[in-house]
Amino acid sequence: MASIILSFVGNQDPFSDNTEQEGSIVSLVNHLLAEQHTISRVILLHTATTEQRASDTKTWLTATPANLLASSIAILPVDESLSEDPVNLLLAVQAARQGIELALPYLGLQDTLEFNASSGTPVMKSAWSTLQAAGYAPQSHVWQVRNPKEMRAGQPRVFKTDVNTLKNEFDLKVIQRQIQDYNYSGALITLNASQLATEVITALLQYGYYRISFDFDQAHSCLGAVADRVDCRWLQEIALLRQKDTKALLQEVYFNALIRLKGQKYSDFLISVFRLQEQVLYFLVQDKLGLQVSGKRSQQMQSWQAIKQIDQGNLYQHLQKYTLPRGDRLNVDQSVNRYTLLAILEYYPQFASLIPLIQGLNQYCDLRNDSVHGFVGVSYLEDEATVLTTLSKLMKQVTGVSKSNPLDLLNEHICNLLDLTFQPY
Secondary structure (H helix, E strand, O other): OOEEEEEEEOOOOOOOOOOOOOHHHHHHHHHHHHHOOOOEEEEEEOOOHHHHHHHHHHHHHHHHOOOHHHEEEEEEOOOOOHOOOOOOOHHHHHHHHHHHHHHHHHHOOOOOOEEEEOOOHHHHHHHHHHHOOOOOOOOEEEEEEEEOOOOOOOOOOOOOOOOOOHHHHHHHHHHHHHHHHOOEEEEEHHHHHHOOOHHHHHHHHHHHHHOOOOOHHHHHHOOOHOOOOOOHHHHHHHHHHHHHOOOHHHHHHHHHHHHHHHHHHHHHHHHHHHHHHHHHHHHHHHOOOOOOOOOOOHHHHHHHHHHHHHHHHHHHHHHHHOOOOOOOOOOOOOOOOOHHHHHHHHOOOOOOOOOOOOOOOHHHHHHHHHHHHHHOOOOOOOOHHHHHHHHHHHHHHOOOOOOOHHHHHHHHHHHHHHHHHHHOO
């Protein structure tokens, strides 16, 4: 573990004529050495007026007691614009960033950047805290060196003034906003660049990302290392989805559709509605009626053979006479589609309460077809409340779905964990 010191050079470096004591750069170096820090590099940023003081500071640091190697001390002139305008904060921050970029190749995984915030003009001093708060230097400390003439009893000459807590607060708000938007991949990127990451939070975000993507095997794998530290419900729910439990899958598609609508991703929402209607139809026909039919062309003949055997051919006759919403007849003996499945259900009285709900989704499924096949954009959705009510009633009757979206509960749980991880002050 080593320290890399970065500092602007001020008019009190390396020795102050005002206090008749060593300036802040030398004081910080001596303090760190006294604390058993290994100083691997010092980067001194100077303006045109402090060039000589930078050279004098380097000479001072190579002498006793610091005894730093001259090769470990780099002197970096700032841009001429900052020399001409040393109170410009933006220019000072840009110069400080150049210093950090020069230090990064020398920064090991366990090393720390040590910023001296007591040399230079006021904006130069504040540049280091600005960059730390903005996340440019996660492995860093900001140091202040007190004026020895103004110190009170018991006050240390050199002390830390890190603003990482402020950065953590910024990061916390951003991550929680991303989570509430179901942007798990974005939240993971922000989390990994913060100091808020824990193994459990990371695993749950990965779980959410793969679950919302319907990659249930990967979602399950993400929880493997933390299975004993997370709520068992996340493992139980993903187990049902991995087993392709039909009701669990239908509920997942339903809640996924609500997420797409909440995010105003209308085209994706319509695709989810189309998928949901089709899968509900197959569920009712296959699981409730026991009629094994398929929409695959390769199984077209077997499907219609199975239909012709039902109720002594009466179901098949019903389908032959069935009129589609647009007025034409159903194409029998061809591929089984959602209209075929709906017509089958209409033959059975026990589905009478479901038929209007399923039919109510037809216009949205047709809109999905226009969007997908006709390259028609969807920037808004008419009767949004109507489709939501229809979906809710349908799912309640078919699967008994709860009102709580499991991913909303996951989001709330992760946000609570983040609150516990964040230590304000």
